[in-house]
Amino acid sequence: xxxxxxxxxxxxxIFSSVRHLLPQYDYIYLGDNARTPYGTRSFDVVYRFTLxxxxxxxxxxxxxxxxxxxxxxxxxxxTIQQVDLPRLDPTGRKRVLGIIRPxxxxxxxxxxxxxxxxxxxxxxxxxxxxxxxxxxxxxxVKVSQQACxxxxxLVENAEYNKPGADYFVRKYTGELLAQDPDIDTVMLACTHYxxxxxxISEALPGGIRLLTQGDIVARSLSDYLARHTELEMSLPxxxxxxxxxxENPDKFAGTASLFFDGGLxxxxxxxx
Ligand code: DGL
Numbered sequence: 461x462x463x464x465x466x467x468x469x470x471x472x473x474i475f476s477s478v479r480h481l482l483p484q485y486d487y488i489y490l491g492d493n494a495r496t497p498y499g500t501r502s503f504d505v506v507y508r509f510t511l512x513x514x515x516x517x518x519x520x521x522x523x524x525x526x527x528x529x530x531x532x533x534x535x536x537x538x539t540i541q542q543v544d545l546p547r548l549d550p551t552g553r554k555r556v557l558g559i560i561r562p563x564x565x566x567x568x569x570x571x572x573x574x575x576x577x578x579x580x581x582x583x584x585x586x587x588x589x590x591x592x593x594x595x596x597x598x599x600x601v602k603v604s605q606q607a608c609x610x611x612x613x614l615v616e617n618a619e620y621n622k623p624g625a626d627y628f629v630r631k632y633t634g635e636l637l638a639q640d641p642d643i644d645t646v647m648l649a650c651t652h653y654x655x656x657x658x659x660i661s662e663a664l665p666g667g668i669r670l671l672t673q674g675d676i677v678a679r680s681l682s683d684y685l686a687r688h689t690e691l692e693m694s695l696p697x698x699x700x701x702x703x704x705x706x707e708n709p710d711k712f713a714g715t716a717s718l719f720f721d722g723g724l725x726x727x728x729x730x731x732x
Contacts, residue, residue, distance in 0.1 A: 461696060462681075463488040463522035465513045468496035468616050469715045470652030471528030474559065476719040477674030478526075479701065481682055486696045488520055489716075492731070493707035497612040498531045499581025499650065506583060510536035511544055512731040514556055518548060519732075520704075523694055525556045526681065530580055530649050530673075533558030534587035555691060560589050562680035563647060563673050568598030570671065571645040575602050577636045579660075580649040582607040590649060604643060606636035608650070615652040618715070625659055633663040647671045655718075704729040 462482075464475045468491045475489050490513055492498075498506050510532040517525050527533045537558040545556055567576055578590045585607040594603045610628045614620050637643060646668055648654060654672040661670050685692040702725065705712040709726040716724050 461486045461488050461520075461522050461524075463490065463517040463520070463525045464528040465490045465492075465510070465517060465525060465532065466527075466529040466651055467491070467498040467509075467531065468493045468612070468652070469655075469712075470612070470615065470650060472716055472719045473651050473654040473672065474526070474528040474674050474677050475701075477678040478681055479720075481675075481678040482685075483699055484697045486698045486700045488517060488522055488702045488704065490517055490704045490729070491706070491712060493616070493705045493712060495706065496616055497581070498529065499583045499612055500609060501583065503535050503583075503587075506531055506535040507539055509731075511540060514540055514544070515548065516704075516729065516731045518554060520702075523554055523691060525554075526677070527556065527558045528651055528677070530560060530563075530589075530651065531583045533560045534584045534589040553691070553694070555688075557681075557684070559651070559673055559677050560593055560649075562676050563649060564590065564593040564597050565680075566676045567645065567647050567671065568594060568601050570669065571601060573642055573644045574598075574600055575640055575642040575644055576604070577640070577643040577646040578603060578605045578649045579608050579611075579632065579636060579646060579653060580605065581612060582609050584649060602640060602642075604636060604639040606632055606639070608632040608653070611656055612650065612652045615655045620655045620659075625656060626663075629656060629659045629663050633660060637665075643668065645669045645671060648673070703727070706731060 713726045
């Protein structure tokens with residue numbers, strides 16, 4: 461199975477695109493809603509929580525885990541790939557992937573002027589992961605980052621489409637553009653933020669392109685599976701989706717239903 465993990469609802473924005481492009485596989489989604497947000501937590505805590513999630517998802521039968529969370533990708537992916545994975549899966553068949561690398565590859569190719577903005581959690585911004593990866597792939601591009609710490613709570617508390625959200629949308633977009641008025645492309649580098657995208661588009665001056673990560677990650681996963689045929693052949697193809705949350709399943713189903721049609725089966729899970 462292919463598993464997607466996020467601190468809460470945000471990864472659903474990625475899952476929705478992935479399932480749309482690759483509907484044939486069986487999927488598991490896990491949201492750590494009981495401990496969200498991750499974006500304000502320290503490196504060690506995000507790493508520990510993310511490792512617990514990976515172990516839980518392997519225990520549920522996942523062959524491939526996507527950290528559909530920029531904060532977890534920034535703070536935990538490398539250690540999990542290099543240190544934990546060889547121990548957790550001595551056969552070497554299982555994989556853990558993040559979402560920063562594909563996002564960076566796309567971002568640099570889409571900016572006409574070479575001035576981009578990254579809007580992300582405080583944790584992703586302070587990790588410098590986007591700045592470091594961009595300098596490797598697109599050394600000529602000027603990257604400005606803006607931490608948006610109030611946006612995840614607005615999404616997790618279902619306030620993202622209410623008038624109260626407007627103030628914080630304008631505050632952070634304004635602060636980003638004050639750093640570099642020549643920005644022509646903005647990436648929402650937190651998987652929760654697409655729920656705020658209509659308000660963010662309204663707040664940005666016309667002509668600035670707003671990018672979300674769902675389609676970028678879905679296309680990158682499709683390419684990855686085409687290149688890793690042994691893994692791809694081992695994936696079950698039932699077209700199913702199971703949802704797990706560390707919080708209340710009924711509450712989770714309400715938000716998940718924004719992205720997926722039909723009755724969703726959501727179960728509570730405790731992470732080990
Ligand atoms: N959705 C997550 C991300 O992409 C993090 C949200 C949070 O828990 O702070 O960074």
